[in-house]
Amino acid sequence: MAAADNGVVDLTELHEAVASENQQRLSGSTRKTYASCQSRWLLWLYSNQRTLLTTNWQQRVEATAPDAQFKTLRDLLILPANLQDPPIHFDAFVVRDHFLTFLHQLKAVQTPEENASLNTKQSMRSALVCLFKDYDKTLSEAAKGELERNFQAKKRIHAKQLQEGQGNVNVGKAPLSFGLFAEVCRLLMGSHLAIGGAMTQARAEALLLTYVFAHCMLTLSWNLACRVSNTATVCYSHMSWANDAMQIVFAHMKNDQTGERPRDPRHLYANPFQPEVCCVLSLGIYLLCFQVGANNNGHLFGGPNPADRYSSILRNVLAGNPERLAVYGADATHIGTHSIRKGAATYLASGTTASPSHTSVCLRAGWAMHGVEGTYLRFEGAADQFCGRVVAGLPIGSENFAVSPPHFVFSQSFTESALLDIIKTLFGPHFPEQLYGLASFCLASVVHHGAFLSRLPKCHPIFRSALYSHHHQLLPMLRSHVHLFIPSPDTHSHLAITGIPPHVLIFLRLRQMEHLAAQAREEQHTFTGQLSTHMTSYQQRFQSLEQELQRMDVRMGQNITDFLEARAASLGQITPSAVASMLSSNNAAIISSFQQLLQPLLASPTTAVAAPAPAAPAPAAAPAAAPAPAARPPLPTAPRPVPVPAPRRASMSLQQADESTSNA
Numbered sequence: 001m002a003a004a005d006n007g008v009v010d011l012t013e014l015h016e017a018v019a020s021e022n023q024q025r026l027s028g029s030t031r032k033t034y035a036s037c038q039s040r041w042l043l044w045l046y047s048n049q050r051t052l053l054t055t056n057w058q059q060r061v062e063a064t065a066p067d068a069q070f071k072t073l074r075d076l077l078i079l080p081a082n083l084q085d086p087p088i089h090f091d092a093f094v095v096r097d098h099f100l101t102f103l104h105q106l107k108a109v110q111t112p113e114e115n116a117s118l119n120t121k122q123s124m125r126s127a128l129v130c131l132f133k134d135y136d137k138t139l140s141e142a143a144k145g146e147l148e149r150n151f152q153a154k155k156r157i158h159a160k161q162l163q164e165g166q167g168n169v170n171v172g173k174a175p176l177s178f179g180l181f182a183e184v185c186r187l188l189m190g191s192h193l194a195i196g197g198a199m200t201q202a203r204a205e206a207l208l209l210t211y212v213f214a215h216c217m218l219t220l221s222w223n224l225a226c227r228v229s230n231t232a233t234v235c236y237s238h239m240s241w242a243n244d245a246m247q248i249v250f251a252h253m254k255n256d257q258t259g260e261r262p263r264d265p266r267h268l269y270a271n272p273f274q275p276e277v278c279c280v281l282s283l284g285i286y287l288l289c290f291q292v293g294a295n296n297n298g299h300l301f302g303g304p305n306p307a308d309r310y311s312s313i314l315r316n317v318l319a320g321n322p323e324r325l326a327v328y329g330a331d332a333t334h335i336g337t338h339s340i341r342k343g344a345a346t347y348l349a350s351g352t353t354a355s356p357s358h359t360s361v362c363l364r365a366g367w368a369m370h371g372v373e374g375t376y377l378r379f380e381g382a383a384d385q386f387c388g389r390v391v392a393g394l395p396i397g398s399e400n401f402a403v404s405p406p407h408f409v410f411s412q413s414f415t416e417s418a419l420l421d422i423i424k425t426l427f428g429p430h431f432p433e434q435l436y437g438l439a440s441f442c443l444a445s446v447v448h449h450g451a452f453l454s455r456l457p458k459c460h461p462i463f464r465s466a467l468y469s470h471h472h473q474l475l476p477m478l479r480s481h482v483h484l485f486i487p488s489p490d491t492h493s494h495l496a497i498t499g500i501p502p503h504v505l506i507f508l509r510l511r512q513m514e515h516l517a518a519q520a521r522e523e524q525h526t527f528t529g530q531l532s533t534h535m536t537s538y539q540q541r542f543q544s545l546e547q548e549l550q551r552m553d554v555r556m557g558q559n560i561t562d563f564l565e566a567r568a569a570s571l572g573q574i575t576p577s578a579v580a581s582m583l584s585s586n587n588a589a590i591i592s593s594f595q596q597l598l599q600p601l602l603a604s605p606t607t608a609v610a611a612p613a614p615a616a617p618a619p620a621a622a623p624a625a626a627p628a629p630a631a632r633p634p635l636p637t638a639p640r641p642v643p644v645p646a647p648r649r650a651s652m653s654l655q656q657a658d659e660s661t662s663n664a
Helices: 011-023 028-048 057-060 066-077 095-104 118-132 141-163 180-190 201-224 228-232 281-288 306-319 323-328 337-350 356-367 371-376 380-390 414-425 433-448 476-478 504-572 575-585 588-602 654-663
Strands: 241-243 245-248 266-268
Touching: 028 057, 028 066, 028 095, 028 118, 028 323, 057 066, 095 141, 118 141, 141 433, 180 201, 180 281, 180 306, 180 323, 180 337, 201 228, 201 281, 201 306, 201 337, 201 380, 228 306, 228 337, 241 433, 245 281, 266 380, 281 414, 306 337, 337 356, 337 380, 356 380, 414 433, 433 476
Parallel strands: none
Antiparallel strands: 241 245, 245 266
């Protein structure tokens, strides 16, 4: 806009600029919703209360085909308001005649046989107020009061109807449970696609590329617990990486239209235990498949209307898999993009028995706290970090809740500069340098979950990325340098683990104690095995020694017996055992020797042994009295106790005993 030479400007142009600026007080989607409501109301006025419409707007309706009247009026109402061309006579407006009667007969758009819902009627009231503001008009206090009273009555009637079983008890879209969220994530990974027939490979590749975009939008929206409109407007300048978490800030939200609230970062964590719901892995796949272009204007999700594209993809996927949703008791008609925000906030607040505080959940979801709560309860990183780990789906009842994200460990053969070169090659030359740290963790997650990605359809876009298609040796090399850990006293890492509640720290201590107990049991088992081996060896040696002692005892006893017998024989005595042993022997020589030994013993010690009788018989003679037999020596008595000789004499041989006997 140029000023004239005399300094006078075109006021008409200034008015249009101001009107356009005023139009920006509402977001585009809200403006479109209000314009649709206003268009329905104006068409009803044209049919029932035409006098309230201005002449110009009546002519516009009459000049348009009936099937295009709604769109024509809506498009006009979206444009900045022309104060010189109002659609109605605002001064003649009567709230009961011109608006409440319209609401009373309003029907639902999708089901015209049913009355419009209470939420639809509330949107109509907001659109009416917006129309007055657009044309610098204000509803009278009487009109505002009548609207308020009427809507109080509508709410009461609606609640009574619900109690009687009329209508749907659940208002709006149903919240998404974590299990259903994981199932939708698996669907967007392409797990349900059956390639073949009508689903050609080219069509599957194009469809999976849209799924990559939708999966990244879904996981980020869930972890941020935000509206899809906020996710769609995330820029690279809003993203960063700190310690073990990704950080994203919002400069504009629905309840912060002017951007006056603090720009506190929301922390997003990896989930290496459930890769299908991991936002870090999903972002890594997205960045590898959609490289940052020079004309991307700094937005993460390029292209026109990313929120609408995501909503359309999600709706088609849900509608095409009713049997998968039925497992979770869900219906595709009750799920929308806002179900993700509802589900994430619900899961944070009451999805576990160790949920984050109410304040941290409200701050995470971007809900304003009014009064003293908004003044004194402020954002703090630790609470939001805990929220980030919970909403990521990490197991809060286990020490695994404290797991680190997959990350690269550097060495002499793999340096940081080498990784930066790889990032530039894989993510494109236009990737922002301030996000190299973020890209490092995203790439590490993609490499770490290689086994999971290998189960995706072969035509998935990730396999056409530079990581898989152009550098075949790069992936194995990177995999050897990826590491993740659960912190313990023995862990030494430059990566700080954040967002850990006290009970998880206790789990970590218990895990350390279990580890020490397992080591003690293993050492005890090892010691027991070694002791058993040694005991077995010693037992065998003792048995061998015992057998040897038994043999020595037998030999010793035999030697002592032989010695005693030899001693008895040398003293002219014999023991009964020796007699029995000799008598039982079949050795004729021993028997003959024994008989020779017995002859002198049986003879009288004073009478000589008689000579043998001659061979010729003696002449007969008168019988005479038989001579008295020679007196027999007394029977041998038990030998006197003999001292046990020394061992060298105990081994006396039989020959030495015989020599002693001969000498005797």
